[in-house]
Amino acid sequence: MSIPDSKTEEAVALSRRGFLGLLGKGAVCAGAIVGAGSAIGASQVGSGKHAFQQNDQQYAEAVNNPPKIPEYNWNDHQWAMGVDTTRCIGCLRCMEACKMENSVQMDANHHRTWVERYVYLEGSSTALVDSQTDPKNIENSGSETKFRFDNRYRNVKVAKAFFVAKLCNQCEHPSCVQVCPTGATFKSKDGPVLIDTTYCIGCQYCVQACPYGARSFNQSRGTAEKCNWCYHRITKGLNPACVEVCPTGSRIFGDRNDPESPISLFIRNNHVQVLKPEMGNAPNVFYIGLDKEVV
């Protein structure tokens, strides 16, 4: 889908700079991941599957005493995300980072982001699809908290294969906000759809309404959960965790109000698509390299 020829010199130069930056970041992240990976493994032995779940005290502290962000004005920003599926290598560091950063339940059934693997076998006109949560992948890695795809296509002829990262689309017309009976979930001025977990009644109507399966239900808290683009990070000028750790730069994040931000350039320089446009939700996650089989 991308048209490399149309890129300007500056854009190319920028992407080169970006690449160098990424290399540096990648090195740091690789270290972090090795450490984190072993931390997950270690803590799992000790405390079971909710190793990275915030404990109740931490949760209460975060809810009752949210961090103040003095110089942040949500009218000044319009956040958006891009996913370049042609770059994704399916390493799943994004899933891991998200789980750790946001204290997402450490099981295979609750995710704020995930990656889908699409594989066309030779002679087939439809794709085989799976994600890390496929029991075979978990069996292969031996744990729900080791985020890895198995190598099931090793002995077959693959015609085409690619990965698609999924997360909340922070829609312009979010179905979840429309159906929330209390207004506990709402669209913020700067883009992300947020949840007031102190007001959510846990009816799960939003989980039903999301066309993208991006919402889940936190049983221990009795409230809905979803990706908020690491709102606690982006309001401090940082990237969301998944963007930060992506070693190939397949996730792009930025402020659309800034015409030179990575996301503005990404949208300007590529033919972008969104998922399920027929739903009318107007997503704010923009993709390149989608395929007819992508759900």
Next chain:
Amino acid sequence: MEHVFDHVTPYIGYVYPNETDFPWSQLIVIYPYITGLVAGAFVISSLHHVFNIKSFAPISRFALLTALCFMVFAPSPLLFHLGQPTRAFNAVITPHWTSAMAAFGYVAGFYLCLLILEVWFAFRADIVAMSKARSGIMGKVYGWLTLGSDDVSERALALDHKVARILSMIGIPAACGLHGYVGFVFGSLKTREWWSSDLMPVIFLLSAVGSGVGLIIVLYVIVSKFRKTPILDETMRGLLYVMFTGVAIVMVIEGLEMLEMVYKAREGIDTVMALVAGPIWAGMYIQWGMSAFAMLVTSALLVFNTHGKRLVTWLFLSGLAMMIGVLAMRWNVVIGGQELSKTMKGLLTFYPEMFGRESLFTVLIITICPYVLLVLITKLLPPWNEKIEPDHRVSEVHKLA
């Protein structure tokens, strides 16, 4: 490894990872079922109160009490289902009006108040009579229940009758609204192919009438057996007409909905067909089998102009069949809709839990409660127009009934 798949809904094909945690369980199956029984029972009561159809007079007050008892428990499955039940009233205090669900508290509350009011007006004469006839605590209770209004003159009774009739008239659109609303909660979700149908509110409403009439038939026969009173032929014939109409229309509309879905054959229709043939096949057989049974039996009863004991037996069976068929239909809609993945490339198979907050045990308890309440409330407010005669006194209060 075993713990990994403890609470996971097994699936085939590809489903979104979060879908394996099933959002709406069997509690949400019985919620529309119970409200449906309310709507159906209320319709029977209204046929007498509003349209003055005499054949329903003997059961109209019983049907009204039935509607009230089921309405009292209609919100309980929702409360058991909520992740934060103590915050349930957030939806009423600060409703978010773009949500269909925000209307629930108001619609249900309004309808409950209406039922209570109508019951009071329909039973006021009896309450007054019993407050005079009974002594001790029950005499006092009935005294309080009169709310100080103990006028049983002909004029006052005529006014009671008129008010009950007006309330019943308001109750018809309210019952349709309550149940149409439940259909809207499902039908308005564009996300799920199995739910997203304009016919959903109509289907819910009509099947509600079918199951509610079935309930009244079943209860009327059972209660009459217990009370050793005759089952009135005229009443059973009336119930037969309503039952036949209800089941005939609902089968046609449900058939049309399926036909439209198959005929349009939008993307993912293969998965829809696999759903019907797969996870909900038993439910579909029960739903359509029971409906077809009720349809055939009621048709035969009409064609052969059956009366008497044979009418009672067969109408009882078709009433029971309709109750079971509609319960299966609720399962097929609520559970089936979620078993069909949003990816339209996968199917989940839901297995209900036996014990726990959201389990079949809870469902059983909630389903039994309205019947228990009905037994108690018919003791307090006997709906069968009997003479109230303690202490050698007779109060004639049913001239207008």
